[in-house]
Amino acid sequence: MNIHEKYIKRCIELAQNGFGTTYPNPMVGSVIVYEDKIIGEGWHKKAGEPHAEVNAVRSVKDKSLLKKATIYVSLEPCSHFGKTPPCCDLIIEHKIPNIVVGTVDPNEKVAGNGIKKLIASGANVVVGVLEKECYELNKRFFTFHQQKRPYIILKWAQSQDDFLSPEKETNQDRKPVWITNQYSRQLVHKWRSEEQAILVGTKTVIDDNPKLNVRDWSGNNPVRVVLDQNNRISKDSFIFDDSIKTIIFTKSEISLSAENTTFEVIDFNENIIPQILAVLYQNQIQSIIIEGGLQTLQSFIDQNIWDEARIFVGKTIFGNGTKAPILQMKNVTKTYIQNDELINVRNHD
Numbered sequence: 001m002n003i004h005e006k007y008i009k010r011c012i013e014l015a016q017n018g019f020g021t022t023y024p025n026p027m028v029g030s031v032i033v034y035e036d037k038i039i040g041e042g043w044h045k046k047a048g049e050p051h052a053e054v055n056a057v058r059s060v061k062d063k064s065l066l067k068k069a070t071i072y073v074s075l076e077p078c079s080h081f082g083k084t085p086p087c088c089d090l091i092i093e094h095k096i097p098n099i100v101v102g103t104v105d106p107n108e109k110v111a112g113n114g115i116k117k118l119i120a121s122g123a124n125v126v127v128g129v130l131e132k133e134c135y136e137l138n139k140r141f142f143t144f145h146q147q148k149r150p151y152i153i154l155k156w157a158q159s160q161d162d163f164l165s166p167e168k169e170t171n172q173d174r175k176p177v178w179i180t181n182q183y184s185r186q187l188v189h190k191w192r193s194e195e196q197a198i199l200v201g202t203k204t205v206i207d208d209n210p211k212l213n214v215r216d217w218s219g220n221n222p223v224r225v226v227l228d229q230n231n232r233i234s235k236d237s238f239i240f241d242d243s244i245k246t247i248i249f250t251k252s253e254i255s256l257s258a259e260n261t262t263f264e265v266i267d268f269n270e271n272i273i274p275q276i277l278a279v280l281y282q283n284q285i286q287s288i289i290i291e292g293g294l295q296t297l298q299s300f301i302d303q304n305i306w307d308e309a310r311i312f313v314g315k316t317i318f319g320n321g322t323k324a325p326i327l328q329m330k331n332v333t334k335t336y337i338q339n340d341e342l343i344n345v346r347n348h349d
């Protein structure tokens with residue numbers, strides 16, 4: 001690891017402190033170095049609050065050193081007026097002569113303009129240090145801006161014999177049959193707190209009446225997204241409790257006096273996935289975790305519109321029921337949470 005990589009790695013570590021709180025902004029970290037010593041550090045905490053570079057500059061005690069220092073930033077400094085002034089202007093104003101950038105900002109409002117502005121000011125600018133790691137840090141933000149859709153995580157739990165759920169009685173008490181242990185389930189709540197939205201199919205709500213919120217972890221609840229073409233989900237289901245922003249995709253809107261629950265009418269005779277993703281994009285949703293059931297998950301898999309799959313394999317054996325989705329297992333990593341196997345599949349290298 002060379003010296004630039006060492007400091008960009010530190011920027012990435014700092015940036016991660018903002019995980020889940022910076023939306024719709026990316027996570028960004030910055031360090032300021034003079035004579036191989038860090039003299040300032042900062043990260044972006046929340047949209048509307050100062051950017052990483054501002055926090056890093058503010059943390060430097062002896063500002064006279066800035067004229068001889070190097071500023072490292074995991075993402076290109078912004079060049080436009082958003083909720084805060086451009087970071088490029090701050091760097092130029094403080095006459096910081098060297099700038100090292102992890103990766104270019106894919107946001108159309110920046111997209112290389114920050115780098116151009118810094119070069120034009122006469123500074124030395126190095127771009128593309130630990131680029132892959134910086135991209136990975138903001139994979140949701142990059143997917144959103146480059147592909148105009150949220151980053152998609154598929155998640156399910158399956159039994160040893162590849163079922164999502166056992167055969168159910170029609171008069172069952174609308175609860176899921178657990179496959180995984182309490183620690184795996186807690187991890188899922190952490191994951192929910194990290195994403196902006198969560199989606200499930202109609203049958204999952206009818207069968208299991210999920211709350212789709214964050215209970216076993218602290219953090220934000222994702223926006224609930226539910227398919228209900230024919231409005232057949234009963235209105236006493238948790239997803240209609242209006243406690244969290246909820247979007248229902250349907251063929252025909254129904255009237256409901258609810259502040260946080262909205263209906264989006266789409267054409268179910270056409271492919272619904274691009275229509276859903278377009279609405280989520282309009283709603284500035286950068287990431288979504290899809291938690292089942294089979295038909296819903298398989299639709300995304302078959303159209304190859306997903307980025308990551310997280311699959312738990314528990315010790316339970318069901319013998320019959322709803323089959324687990326079929327997914328080609330490549331780019332796989334495996335871990336264990338006690339007896340549960342957790343398989344992570346990436347759809348791209």
Ligand SMILES: NC(=O)c1ccc[n+]([C@@H]2O[C@H](COP(=O)([O-])OP(=O)(O)OC[C@H]3O[C@@H](n4cnc5c(N)ncnc54)[C@H](OP(=O)(O)O)[C@@H]3O)[C@@H](O)[C@H]2O)c1
Pocket residue numbers: 155156157158163164165168176177179200201202203204205207208227228229230232268272291292293294295296297299322
């Ligand atoms: N183990 C796990 O991780 C897990 C997670 C979630 C669910 N589950 C289990 O899975 C079972 C439900 O799975 P499922 O496959 O039967 O149901 P599902 O995917 O939850 O819901 C299927 C329904 O959603 C709508 N839908 C889904 N994809 C669609 C598409 N591409 N186009 C149009 N409509 C679409 C349709 O509703 P309409 O027919 O009304 O149009 C369809 O009948 C439940 O028993 C639940 O317990 C297990």
